Amino acid sequence: MRWSDLGKARAFGLAVAWMVVVPLLLPQGYWLAPLPLLLVAGVAWRYRPVPSRMARPQWLAVAVLLGLAASELLALQGEGVAGRAPSTAVAALLAAALVVALAWQRPTLAGWWGGLALSGTGSGLWALWQAGVEGARRANGHGEVNAILFGNLALLSGLLCLAGLGWAWQQRRRWPWLVALLLGAIGGLLASALSGTRGGWLALPLAAQVFYRAYLRGWPPRWRWLTIAGVGLVLASLYLAPQSGVQQRVGVAMDEASDYLAGEPRGSVGARLEMYRGAAMLIKASPWRGVGHGGYAEAMGELVEQGRVAPGMDRYWHAHNDTLDAWVRRGLPALLAVLALYLLPLWVFTPRLRAPDPGARSLAVAGVLLPVTFIDFGLSYAFFGYPVGILVYGGWLALLLAFTSHHSPSGTGGVSR
Numbered sequence: 001m002r003w004s005d006l007g008k009a010r011a012f013g014l015a016v017a018w019m020v021v022v023p024l025l026l027p028q029g030y031w032l033a034p035l036p037l038l039l040v041a042g043v044a045w046r047y048r049p050v051p052s053r054m055a056r057p058q059w060l061a062v063a064v065l066l067g068l069a070a071s072e073l074l075a076l077q078g079e080g081v082a083g084r085a086p087s088t089a090v091a092a093l094l095a096a097a098l099v100v101a102l103a104w105q106r107p108t109l110a111g112w113w114g115g116l117a118l119s120g121t122g123s124g125l126w127a128l129w130q131a132g133v134e135g136a137r138r139a140n141g142h143g144e145v146n147a148i149l150f151g152n153l154a155l156l157s158g159l160l161c162l163a164g165l166g167w168a169w170q171q172r173r174r175w176p177w178l179v180a181l182l183l184g185a186i187g188g189l190l191a192s193a194l195s196g197t198r199g200g201w202l203a204l205p206l207a208a209q210v211f212y213r214a215y216l217r218g219w220p221p222r223w224r225w226l227t228i229a230g231v232g233l234v235l236a237s238l239y240l241a242p243q244s245g246v247q248q249r250v251g252v253a254m255d256e257a258s259d260y261l262a263g264e265p266r267g268s269v270g271a272r273l274e275m276y277r278g279a280a281m282l283i284k285a286s287p288w289r290g291v292g293h294g295g296y297a298e299a300m301g302e303l304v305e306q307g308r309v310a311p312g313m314d315r316y317w318h319a320h321n322d323t324l325d326a327w328v329r330r331g332l333p334a335l336l337a338v339l340a341l342y343l344l345p346l347w348v349f350t351p352r353l354r355a356p357d358p359g360a361r362s363l364a365v366a367g368v369l370l371p372v373t374f375i376d377f378g379l380s381y382a383f384f385g386y387p388v389g390i391l392v393y394g395g396w397l398a399l400l401l402a403f404t405s406h407h408s409p410s411g412t413g414g415v416s417r
Contacts, residue, residue: 016115020111025141054405071331119154120160151192152383272380278319281308349368
């Protein structure tokens with residue numbers, strides 16, 4: 001029985017949308033996210049096997065993700081949190097498998113942008129339910145997807161929805177797509193605000209630079225400044241609204257930073273800065289192999305006992321910074337893998353920000369926003385220390401590389417619809 005091209009396209013579209021929607025909205029959703037896509041790709045390959053045609057960026061992505069998985073397994077030392085290493089390694093392997101599977105197929109952009117719209121809108125509604133009905137102080141996800149992970153990944157979904165407006169504008173049914181993506185953007189920003197995250201909002205000026213370079217710089221001055229003013233008004237409203245709690249948490253962060261500089265580490269900001277100082281000491285002592293997954297808390301505890309860092313720093317299992325955490329726990333190979341994950345999409349997508357085709361430009365903006373936001377998120381939290389961080393970054397990167405590899409500049413055909 002032959003699987004029609006239309007049936008395959010629909011199956012891939014649904015699998016792509018599932019991949020984007022479920023990480024934040026379902027319990028263990030990040031583990032469930034890649035499975036339908038891998039299954040559909042396997043069935044499609046069985047009906048019509050094709051030789052590998054992976055582009056160079058896809059080969060590089062596979063190599064980097066395999067390197068990350070290897071560094072996670074090599075760092076298994078001691079007890080306790082060492083059990084987390086296999087899960088992060090499996091997440092990296094699944095992301096690498098997605099890159100390979102998508103190199104053989106032609107996924108649809110409608111599934112990607114539609115999934116993002118549902119992800120952003122769903123995250124916003126879920127955050128509203130928690131804040132308004134359950135009375136939660138900070139909105140969060142399920143299981144280990146805490147408020148920081150949930151809020152920042154929801155913010156990423158919202159920003160990517162804004163990136164898709166250029167693609168939506170060229171569709172035959174543009175207005176439903178524009179409304180859906182705008183709702184997704186609003187939902188993602190709202191979920192981020194209600195989660196009480198602070199570090200993620202530092203990504204907004206960087207994201208604004210990406211949007212300005214790709215879109216606004218070529219607009220007439222009147223529309224350019226009206227858009228900038230409108231975005232500024234929305235952000236100011238979220239900041240000033242007492243219900244969001246953003247203004248209060250920013251004020252607390254500034255007070256804690258001032259206290260740390262005065263020699264009194266307190267609060268989450270003070271703890272982070274002290275952890276960074278302790279991690280730097282541990283890296284200096286073991287720069288090549290790191291201290292291991294299970295050895296981090298023990299090594300930090302020794303610094304506490306020696307009086308070299310403030311008490312309490314040994315109760316955290318990661319360094320709350322992606323690059324420092326990769327280096328201190330998993331060694332130099334993990335640091336290089338994390339840096340390569342940041343640089344690869346920047347290398348691929350930055351030159352495409354001025355592409356004449358709106359669909360290609362939307363993909364380029366999304367491809368640059370992915371590492372830009374994760375770099376910012378990783379300044380104050382170890383996103384790659386969690387399977388959800390690796391699967392969202394690696395899985396969404398796999399999709400973006402596949403779209404770019406198969407994208408038709410003319411804007412016609414199954415890819416751009």
